[in-house]
Amino acid sequence: MKIIIAKPGLDGHDRGAKVIARALRDGGHEVIYTGLRKTPAEIVRATLDEDAAALGISTLSGAHDVLIPSICEGLIDEDLGEIVVFAGGIIPASERSGRHDMGVRAIFGPGTNTSEILDFLSEISLRKESGKPVGVGESSQWRWE
Amino acid sequence: MAMGVREEEILRSALKGSRRDLSRLLSLIESGQEINVHTQDSWTLGVTGPPGSGKSSLIGNFVNYWSSRGDKVAVLAVDPSSPNSGGALLGDRMRMPSADSGDSVFVRSLATRNHPGGLSAYISTMIDCLAACGWDRIVIETVGSGQSDYRIAAFADRILLVDGPDRGDIVQAEKAGIIELADIIAVNKSDMEGSEKAAEAIRSALSMDENPPPVHLVCSHDGSGIAAMMDDIENCTPGARSRLRARERLISAWDFRLLNNPEINGVIDLLETGSITLEEAVKRLIQSEG
Numbered sequence: 381m382k383i384i385i386a387k388p389g390l391d392g393h394d395r396g397a398k399v400i401a402r403a404l405r406d407g408g409h410e411v412i413y414t415g416l417r418k419t420p421a422e423i424v425r426a427t428l429d430e431d432a433a434a435l436g437i438s439t440l441s442g443a444h445d446v447l448i449p450s451i452c453e454g455l456i457d458e459d460l461g462e463i464v465v466f467a468g469g470i471i472p473a474s475e476r477s478g479r480h481d482m483g484v485r486a487i488f489g490p491g492t493n494t495s496e497i498l499d500f501l502s503e504i505s506l507r508k509e510s511g512k513p514v515g516v517g518e519s520s521q522w523r524w525e
Numbered sequence: 526m527a528m529g530v531r532e533e534e535i536l537r538s539a540l541k542g543s544r545r546d547l548s549r550l551l552s553l554i555e556s557g558q559e560i561n562v563h564t565q566d567s568w569t570l571g572v573t574g575p576p577g578s579g580k581s582s583l584i585g586n587f588v589n590y591w592s593s594r595g596d597k598v599a600v601l602a603v604d605p606s607s608p609n610s611g612g613a614l615l616g617d618r619m620r621m622p623s624a625d626s627g628d629s630v631f632v633r634s635l636a637t638r639n640h641p642g643g644l645s646a647y648i649s650t651m652i653d654c655l656a657a658c659g660w661d662r663i664v665i666e667t668v669g670s671g672q673s674d675y676r677i678a679a680f681a682d683r684i685l686l687v688d689g690p691d692r693g694d695i696v697q698a699e700k701a702g703i704i705e706l707a708d709i710i711a712v713n714k715s716d717m718e719g720s721e722k723a724a725e726a727i728r729s730a731l732s733m734d735e736n737p738p739p740v741h742l743v744c745s746h747d748g749s750g751i752a753a754m755m756d757d758i759e760n761c762t763p764g765a766r767s768r769l770r771a772r773e774r775l776i777s778a779w780d781f782r783l784l785n786n787p788e789i790n791g792v793i794d795l796l797e798t799g800s801i802t803l804e805e806a807v808k809r810l811i812q813s814e815g
Binding site: 423430 | 544545549611613616618620625626633
């Protein structure tokens, strides 16, 4: 699967994003890391040009409330509703359901084993193959728990 | 695989200017789908050189230079797939801050996907499609770490070879034969110690050539030397090394056919056990090509 790992906004810490990128590569995926401090529009553009199947957003800055919705809306505006969006970093449990409601299918907090993220990606492959909705713009309550 | 209704539709929409469908079209080509698009007059530049020499950063400069002049710039950035997992970490985009900047820039990362014979079968179709969709400048970036990597650059009409100040890897490039293909050579990171010396070493190594390529000292970081190099890129006549380039393309296409021949593994088995000679093996493969 072709996956973008993105770091939006003013957040200079990408050790986590790089570990994820590496783990996904080792799991057989093609991973494009955007680099630091990207705007939501730049992240949407990268997802579009690369024809990625999934987008992983890493945010530690506390601005997830603004950045994630902006990216999700941008994807839908660009007719990229079938892209699977997942997130990671510091997103408090109490603020997760709002993100899920926007179509974010998984949120991986600190301490997540990288193999769990690979399992999630296998699951979404299966869902895509069987035509079940899983993209950010596709109507479904499904999420990875 | 011939084009179906869906593929026709995607192509039509891409030609009309849909970015989404251009992106889909490139994925189709990558997956082996045949796309029938008329061969186009295209402007292509291959950028190659050892890992870490600053190819992507330099291409970032080109993108700014051309797009500020109103040209539409497309970049195909090739990185290797891992031979173990088949996965790939495609990091070129990250080094091009202008990659996501506007409608006149399109950057696509490509993994080699361990295609037998490299990406050679696909890259020329991608170039034709990009040109047909109105992209004025097409840049192909390849990691120069092996002969087949370098060879992808031969699909471009002009080739820029990039080296760093501290590497001396140009000697490796010479071994792979890429230096004969290069129209222009850039020694990047001119702000670092040793760059002047590296450029001089390359110039002197090439001094015996009848028509040596120009060697530029540049710095993608502060932009110095870039303008002069861009002039040389503009003025470069694609015909100069066309015979050499045609040869590389032919070898590349030949490799691809050979490695994709369904008989190849059987023939290798027979060779291994000594039941046929090398000559017979070649004959068998040619015959099976029909």
